[in-house]
Amino acid sequence: MSEYKKRRIVVAGGGTAGWMTAAALARTMGDSIELTLVESDMIGTIGVGESTIPPLVNYNRLLGIGEAEFMAATQATFKLGINFENWKLDGDTYFHSFGLTGRDHWSAGFQHFWLHGLTKGHQYSFDDYCLELKAAHAGKFAHLPENRMNYAYQLDSTLYAAYLRKLAEADGAVRIEGKIGRVELDGGNGNIAALVLDNGQRIEGDLFVDCTGFRALLIEGALHVGFDDWTHYLPCDSAIAVQTASVRPPIPYTRAIAHDAGWQWRIPLQHRQGNGIVYCSRYLDRDAALDRLITTLEGERLTEPNFIRFTTGARRKQWHRNCVAVGLSGGFMEPLESTSIHLIQRAILRLIRMMPMSEVSERDVAEFNEQQHTDMLQVRDFLILHYKATERRDSPFWRQCGDMEIPESLTQKIELFRETGRVFRKNEELFAENSWVQVMMGQGIMPQAYHPIATKLSDKELDHLLSGLRDSVAKTVASLPEHHAYVASYCGAR
Ligand code: FAD
Numbered sequence: 001m002s003e004y005k006k007r008r009i010v011v012a013g014g015g016t017a018g019w020m021t022a023a024a025l026a027r028t029m030g031d032s033i034e035l036t037l038v039e040s041d042m043i044g045t046i047g048v049g050e051s052t053i054p055p056l057v058n059y060n061r062l063l064g065i066g067e068a069e070f071m072a073a074t075q076a077t078f079k080l081g082i083n084f085e086n087w088k089l090d091g092d093t094y095f096h097s098f099g100l101t102g103r104d105h106w107s108a109g110f111q112h113f114w115l116h117g118l119t120k121g122h123q124y125s126f127d128d129y130c131l132e133l134k135a136a137h138a139g140k141f142a143h144l145p146e147n148r149m150n151y152a153y154q155l156d157s158t159l160y161a162a163y164l165r166k167l168a169e170a171d172g173a174v175r176i177e178g179k180i181g182r183v184e185l186d187g188g189n190g191n192i193a194a195l196v197l198d199n200g201q202r203i204e205g206d207l208f209v210d211c212t213g214f215r216a217l218l219i220e221g222a223l224h225v226g227f228d229d230w231t232h233y234l235p236c237d238s239a240i241a242v243q244t245a246s247v248r249p250p251i252p253y254t255r256a257i258a259h260d261a262g263w264q265w266r267i268p269l270q271h272r273q274g275n276g277i278v279y280c281s282r283y284l285d286r287d288a289a290l291d292r293l294i295t296t297l298e299g300e301r302l303t304e305p306n307f308i309r310f311t312t313g314a315r316r317k318q319w320h321r322n323c324v325a326v327g328l329s330g331g332f333m334e335p336l337e338s339t340s341i342h343l344i345q346r347a348i349l350r351l352i353r354m355m356p357m358s359e360v361s362e363r364d365v366a367e368f369n370e371q372q373h374t375d376m377l378q379v380r381d382f383l384i385l386h387y388k389a390t391e392r393r394d395s396p397f398w399r400q401c402g403d404m405e406i407p408e409s410l411t412q413k414i415e416l417f418r419e420t421g422r423v424f425r426k427n428e429e430l431f432a433e434n435s436w437v438q439v440m441m442g443q444g445i446m447p448q449a450y451h452p453i454a455t456k457l458s459d460k461e462l463d464h465l466l467s468g469l470r471d472s473v474a475k476t477v478a479s480l481p482e483h484h485a486y487v488a489s490y491c492g493a494r
Contacts, residue, residue, distance in 0.1 A: 008034045025351075176201070315329070418447060419447070
């Protein structure tokens with residue numbers, strides 16, 4: 001057995017990825033590591049990334065973060081899902097909620113029972129059986145016993161990074177301000193030996209975490225792992241973000257509003273609203289995109305437009321030699337389903353699980369890369385679904401999306417659902433059956449059949465099941481407080 005030597009871990013970059021990594025490592029590994037984070041105030045962070053998904057609640061719990069305090073510090077609101085507008089057709093709307101629709105059954109998802117109900121004359125929408133969805137549309141929220149309402153946050157990412165910085169530093173992380181000018185490699189094994197700052201300071205380490213954002217200074221700049229470009233599946237390559245004053249109380253969901261060459265987001269926080277336009281530069285130029293964004297803003301503009309270019313895709317290796325990519329340095333797929341911060345979280349938890357005892361094990365590296373790659377492919381497929389399964393043909397952008405070739409893994413998922421109503425979750429996939437069902441039906445893919453087990457119920461039993469579930473949702477929603485009032489009383493918002 002090798003003896004444990006205190007590892008020197010260097011985090012390069014202090015955006016959301018850098019500080020999430022530093023805070024989690026410092027809290028969980030304590031003084032068994034020496035932790036340094038380097039960031040450059042001059043370069044700054046990307047300044048977007050405000051909409052999250054439910055696993056972040058667990059990340060915060062792992063760090064022992066008090067929710068009310070965290071929400072006050074980051075001006076966060078609760079999020080119950082995403083409202084997709086104009087995706088299937090211009091004027092059409094559907095909701096992807098974080099909840100369960102109806103009730104789980106080991107043999108067949110609720111959609112099978114609902115579809116059987118349709119053949120028996122039940123007219124109610126699939127939406128009427130989902131608590132999170134109905135609460136979101138009613139603008140309501142409360143914590144319910146046994147986590148009965150599944151939620152995430154909409155937060156100010158700059159404030160979140162600052163909050164995590166305080167935690168990390170209190171737990172022993174050392175922050176160094178400065179610009180990394182050079183990455184020094186060990187001539188013997190090709191590992192990263194040190195980061196050399198512009199002021200000449202040299203920061204040595206045993207393990208380096210690349211959180212330098214799109215620059216990917218370590219994993220690509222120094223180690224050249226390569227990049228898989230997924231632009232042919234996810235064609236948007238540009239975004240513009242602007243913050244505005246709130247014009248109404250914050251709603252508990254994010255809006256994703258499609259336009260003829262991409263989509264726009266609206267993310268309501270306590271103190272302001274995040275807005276942005278995502279587009280494909282082949283079909284919309286920068287000035288027209290800015291104009292479209294500005295003319296659709298509702299409140300007073302608080303910031304200058306933040307122009308961002310990106311290439312959708314992923315690094316071929318997320319961990320190479322003694323360097324792990326976390327955050328945008330590892331790849332980026334689209335903010336559409338708010339998955340980036342989640343992928344950061346998964347990478348951090350994986351890294352903690354595979355923390356080297358002494359030298360980096362190539363087995364760990366291979367395992368990490370495979371697991372991270374699987375996550376990314378699954379998220380990628382789910383995102384492509386939104387673009388591919390559209391009935392829009394009103395612009396060259398949507399015609400390209402509707403006609404594009406898609407990965408076989410996604411074709412299998414879509415066609416299986418279309419033929420049988422079934423969705424299977426494999427390899428701890430992030431998006432479970434209910435997510436796929438809501439988005440596929442929302443985008444217009446309807447099953448042609450359903451599980452025969454649904455027909456085992458008599459008409460009376462079916463009626464009882466469906467009306468019972470609907471009533472329970474409606475009663476619970478009626479009993480909930482308004483979201484904004486709940487946030488204000490929960491975390492002392494003004
Ligand atoms: P950055 O924020 O870019 O941080 C990079 C850090 O590296 C900075 O501290 C910088 O100073 C430092 N750095 C770089 N070069 C040097 C150098 N030479 N020397 C020293 N330091 C250096 N994710 C979500 O989960 N939800 C969303 O709603 C969402 N919306 C998004 C919208 C858009 C348009 C985009 C592009 C992304 C969005 N994301 C979203 C992704 C999210 O913004 C990122 O995953 C998250 O902010 C993490 O970024 P990062 O820390 O990897 O990079």
